[in-house]
Amino acid sequence: MLELHTAAQARAFLGLCLDPGPGRHTRTLDDLVRIMPPWLQDQVDGHAPHLAELRAEADRLQAALTEAQTVYATALGAWINDSSEETPAP
Incomplete structure (x- = not known):
């Protein structure tokens, strides 16, 4: 499991989830909310x-x-x- 110890790390990881780079599938925020696993939600909740x-x-x-x-x-x-x-x- 990826551990995101700081808010900056969590934001950076979520940013990559939204836009992983050229030639890769991008997501909307609604997509991200629907697919975000509980362990990641818990990490985000800890920071926000x-x-x-x-x-x-x-x-x-x-x-x-x-x-x-x-x-x-x-x-x-x-x-x-x-x-x-x-x-x-x-």
Whole structure:
């Protein structure tokens, strides 16, 4: 496992992850967030605790979104099958 002892080392490594150089695949920040392994997130969080808080909030909101979409899909299915006139909101 790569150890990034300073914020500068972490920034430099993440910069290489985004743009590894000529002829290599570049990534967007959104791509990086999606593929960043937990051990690397932990290293970054150690240098930037405010990012850990933002990531926790983003994860919470993503879970809420997933739950809301499931509730909606279930209600839509019930409505399509005419199971009830109106499905109450959660």
